[in-house]
Amino acid sequence: MAFNLKEFAIGCGLHDPEGFVAGVDKLYELVIETNKTMNLTRIVEPEEFRIKHVADSLAIAREFPEFASEYLKVADIGCGAGFPSLVLAMAFPNLKVTPIDSTGKKAAFVDHTAQALGLRNVNVVNGRSCELNRRSRFKHQFDVVTARAVAPAPVIYGDADNFPKRKTGRFILYKTPEQAAEDLPALEIMCAKLPIKWHVTETFSLPENAGKRLFLYSGEA
Numbered sequence: 706m707a708f709n710l711k712e713f714a715i716g717c718g719l720h721d722p723e724g725f726v727a728g729v730d731k732l733y734e735l736v737i738e739t740n741k742t743m744n745l746t747r748i749v750e751p752e753e754f755r756i757k758h759v760a761d762s763l764a765i766a767r768e769f770p771e772f773a774s775e776y777l778k779v780a781d782i783g784c785g786a787g788f789p790s791l792v793l794a795m796a797f798p799n800l801k802v803t804p805i806d807s808t809g810k811k812a813a814f815v816d817h818t819a820q821a822l823g824l825r826n827v828n829v830v831n832g833r834s835c836e837l838n839r840r841s842r843f844k845h846q847f848d849v850v851t852a853r854a855v856a857p858a859p860v861i862y863g864d865a866d867n868f869p870k871r872k873t874g875r876f877i878l879y880k881t882p883e884q885a886a887e888d889l890p891a892l893e894i895m896c897a898k899l900p901i902k903w904h905v906t907e908t909f910s911l912p913e914n915a916g917k918r919l920f921l922y923s924g925e926a
């Protein structure tokens with residue numbers, strides 16, 4: 706296998722990269738087993754899974770090292786089979802992760818898998834972000850709101866603008882450079898009169914040249 710997940714994990718600041726790799730193997734087995742009866746992912750080859758689901762999810766900690774060192778409350782909108790939420794919860798016990806999905810079966814899978822992996826820092830919610838956005842339990846509760854492969858950024862922001870903590874909370878969205886270029890103008894119009902500014906990280910390549918990625922993130926204006 707050419708891609709070394711343990712080394713990649715060390716580069717992302719993990720304190721227990723070996724335990725993490727063992728957890729990823731278990732996660733892989735659970736996803737592949739459940740994928741026989743539920744449409745979770747088309748990425749089933751082991752190395753591709755490690756690169757396109759696991760390394761991609763984890764890359765946020767290379768760009769934002771606070772994931773490895775701070776007690777952050779993270780909401781992951783549209784978690785699907787648990788990406789990035791389960792990967793982040795496994796990698797960083799200091800995080801409190803709330804994976805959210807509107808599809809009951811996917812939320813149930815993530816909940817069951819978090820328990821099977823022994824993760825105590827995961828609290829799964831079955832619901833739609835636009836509805837949860839109105840509930841006090843979600844209002845200004847999160848340090849970081851993530852979403853990967855869910856919807857254009859203006860939709861994610863519009864549906865969950867109450868989620869981040871006042872002043873310090875922010876969105877960090879997984880994007881390709883093309884998606885970010887498409888999303889930014891509408892975001893800037895939406896936020897023109899708000900104390901929010903949108904930024905992009907440098908573009909980086911996934912391992913084995915599996916695609917170009919960046920993060921589109923909000924901050925104080």
Ligand SMILES: C[S@@+](CC[C@H](N)C(=O)[O-])C[C@H]1O[C@@H](n2cnc3c(N)ncnc32)[C@H](O)[C@@H]1O
Nearest residue numbers: 783784785788806807808832833834853854855
């Ligand atoms: C293409 S999947 C991506 C899953 C995962 N984030 C990943 O990267 O593999 C999109 C998921 O988002 C969920 N979803 C879409 N819109 C949503 C919303 N507004 N609130 C919660 N979940 C949503 C869908 O049910 C689906 O499971």
